[in-house]
Amino acid sequence: MTSSARPRLVALALLLVLAVVPVLAGATEVGADPSPPVARKVLVISVPGVTWADLQDHDLPALRAVLADSALAGLAPRSTRPRSGPGDAYLTLSAGSRAATVAGVDGQVLGLEEEASGSVAGDIFRRRTGEAADGAAVALAWPGLERANARQPYGTELGALADALGDGGASIAAIGNADGLDTVGESYERQVGLAAADGRGVVGGGGALDPELLVEDPSWPFGVRLDPKAVVGELDRAWATPGPGVVVVEASDLARALRYRPLVDDERYQRMWADALTATDDLVGRLLASVDLERDAVVVVAPYLQAGDRDLTAVALRPPGGAPGYLRSASTQRAGFLTLVDLAPTFLDQLGISRPESMEGRPGLVVRDPAPLERRIDHLVELNRSSRFREHLLTPTSLLAVVGGALVVAAAIAAHANAWSGRARRAIGVAARVVLAVLPASYLARLLPLEDLGEAGALATIAGLAVAVGAVASVAGRGRPRSRRPLIVVLALMALVLVIDVVTGSHLSLSAAFGYSATGNSRLYGISNYSYAQLAAATCLLAAWLALVVPGRRGVGAAMAAMGTTILVLGVPVWGSDVGGVLAFTPAAATFWFAVRGTRIRVRTLAVGAGATAVAIAVFGALDLARPVDDRGHLGRLLERIGDEGLDPLTSVVHRKLVANLEVSTGSVWVLAIPVGLLLWWFLRQHPDRPLARIVAGFPTLPAGLRALLVAAVLGSLLNDSGAIIG
Structure with missing residues (x-):
């Protein structure tokens, strides 16, 4: 071997070691349960609009009881839109991939014999699809929903969850009814049924979506609320279905409260929301009485928020026997975060059924953490707070860099064209390095509690760090008027901050202005x-x-x-x-x-x-x-x-x-x-x-x-x- 070839081989070997060692280490560093127990059945309790802050602010004992032994995460309720509504949320859940919806008609999931516009739903469905339905309910808008998703670049297969469960010898049922209208006419808000629809748009038996789940109550949104006894009765019937299965129960009072928000003032809405949460907590306690927590899995999830809200929602998994901690998935690669597309694979994984190839999401895995429930909830609330703060910080930090750069360029051109003094040129050079230093400073600032400083304070902190970096870099070129060292110092810092952060887990990048956030990005x-x-x-x-x-x-x-x-x-x-x-x-x-x-x-x-x-x-x-x-x-x-x-x-x-x-x-x-x-x-x-x-x-x-x-x-x-x- 020649002397010149030896260093190259050594360098190649070093690069291979650098590449392979972290990959091998990564298989064990996550800490997720390697082989979770297989559940007999999975109860999915849908709590639209609920965030972890709601668990902080309200007394919800039944929810807390099940969450204490659950793995928790902040859910990014993203469909083909950054924030889903009820239709695309439940369709995404049914597909395991991002789904689109057709608003206004996506809630038309009716029982076969239920009348609408002078015909029974089964006949309407047959006219629209050419197929006779054999289930308990049908999604009348299914052809339009399929067309809407065919126009999207996600390869989404609606109903993949129900089809995979059926192929695996398991069933799925949906229970809920969010109907409600304060004007003359009919309102069908039964989007929860879409979660249980198969690839034809047919919802199998064992659940209930009809108005018999409701009772009149003029003090509640739209004058109706869920009848908890009726809901529990339907769960008991669905739970008695032989074999494994998934039952999705929607706390539809929450869905109605979300829709009522634009119609009342904030004080009235907060009262209605608190009442809906209390009723939901009571319902959860009743539902859990039908579940064997040693054999069954329970998922609590808020699949969507009020339109315009951008918070992360609550999601939790209690596998058979319980497992306190956090959830992660291959989609997020971070404990404490999950995405909407991960839910369907998670249900299948709990039953030991293989995920279809069409599903974009990956199963949620438990990362055990014995910390008390309150501490874990507080942690998730802070993660959401940091993520939202980053969204507010991105534009002003970008303006600081872009406008600052434009001013420096304008000054540099003017200085050269008009033969400004050496001192002025040196000042422009310092300013240029300070503007460039805004980039690494935006990551270094995450070492500080920026959220506590407010937007102006955080921006001032980033600017202050940039000035400090620029000053230190200037020292490197002292006594050398045309030295490149100050610029090299800033460039080296830019590279080193990112490299060190990435190889140590990208902790600074999470919620940094130029990093990523769970509320604003699909990649974490x-x-x-x-x-x-x-x-x-x-x-x-x-x-x-x-x-x-x-x-x-x-x-x-x-x-x-x-x-x-x-x-x-x-x-x-x-x-x-x-x-x-x-x-x-x-x-x-x-x-x-x-x-x-x-x-x-x-x-x-x-x-x-x-x-x-x-x-x-x-x-x-x-x-x-x-x-x-x-x-x-x-x-x-x-x-x-x-x-x-x-x-x-x-x-x-x-x-x-x-x-x-x-x-x-x-x-x-x-x-x-x-x-x-x-x-x-x-x-x-x-x-x-x-x-x-x-x-x-x-x-x-x-x-x-x-x-x-x-x-x-x-x-x-x-x-x-x-x-x-x-x-």
Whole structure:
């Protein structure tokens, strides 16, 4: 072996160790129960609109009793919309994938012999579908619901839960009725029946959705409320069905209270909501009396909120025998968070029935924690608070960076064009570094209780940290008027903060302004799109600097080591798990390699870059597939679905990202940074004294870094769902 080859092999071995060790460790670090007990039956108690704050603010003894031995989580009630309503919530539950609805008609789930518009529901259903129904109820709007979902890029199969249960020898029933109208006419608000509908739109026997579940009470929303005796009687009948099964019982008084909110003042609504919670707690106590908690599983879930609310809702699983702690899933990769699509796989998992390939969600797993119920509820309330606060902080922090950057660029152009003094130019340089430092400061600020400071206080904290970073960086260049060290210090901090955070669990990224939040993002782990943009930019410029300051080939080697480390951080499943980032940054690294060595970009070099990208994706995909099924990130889950279903899941993902890309690219303040950057580029190239040429003369490796950065930005914008935010 030659002396020159040995270091390369050592470096390769080190990279493999760095990639594989965390993957192997990740299989055990989660702490989820490896083999949960199989339940005889699953009781799902739907409590629309309930958050963990409601458990703090109200005396609900029956709910607390079942929650004490349950695994808890904040639920992101997301369907094809950021926040679902009753129809798309229950359809998502029925499909295990994000579902769309047709508002106004989705609650028309009627018994076969129930009359509507002069006909019985069974006849109406047969006219609309051409099929005779053989169940207890039918979803009259089913053809329209199927069309609505066919237009969505999620490959959603409505009724997949009921079909999977049927194939597994189990049943499903729904009990509830949220009808109510304060005007003349009829109101059908029986969306809970959609949760139990099969792929034909037929709800099997054993449940009840009819008005016999209600009693008149003029003091309640719409003048009616649930009859708890009738509901419990229907549960007992459904529970007596032989074999395993799922019974979904909706606390429909809560659903009516949510719909009544726009019709009353806040004080009256709060009273009605409190009464509905008290009645629901009484109902829960009665329902649990029919359940064998040693053999049956209980799920308490709020599948949707009042329109306009953005809080996380409550979800809890009490498996047979109980298991206090938190819930997590492969979808969230975080204890204490679950998504709506995870519910159907969770029900199936509790019964030991395999999840259909069409289901996007993954089973909720118990992460045991012996902490008292109050402490766990308080923790989830704080997580929701942090998540909501991040949503409010994102725009002002973005404005701080974008507007600050625009002002610095304008000042820099004016200073150069008008020959301002050296002191003024140095001040502009300091300001530029402070603005750049806003990016890492937004993550470092999460070390502090920002929510307690308020929005203005949090923004001031981020700005103060940025000023401190800028001041420290300036010290690095003291005595050297044209030193690059201050800029390198800030860039290095940008990269290091993100790398260290990602490899230690992304704790700073959760609810950071440029990270992600459960109330605003569908992804809660790894590298966010904002983080990718920052890490890619910092790495490309740092690589150019390393290639300059480290002599000879060692400089290029050091630069490529930085590039390779970034690819690892982006791609390792338990770290960045960023498929789009790997697809965008691997070609950027290849571009840098060719550019810094003076190799012209030809078809062959493009093929090399594409091949390197394919190898990177294959390696990271294989590592993800090597993990337990319930721990896989979205690359592993995508490859798993491609293996089962062909290329349809891939085309669905591409379509979805393109749609989201266009929406975000036209609505984000970060889009304004693009013309600012182009203006600076034009000035540096076109000003009579050619400032860009002078910069390159003193920094000859800079063009290689800028080309790599351009590739990372363009591909990142195209391949991720944040669009021009990345560019």
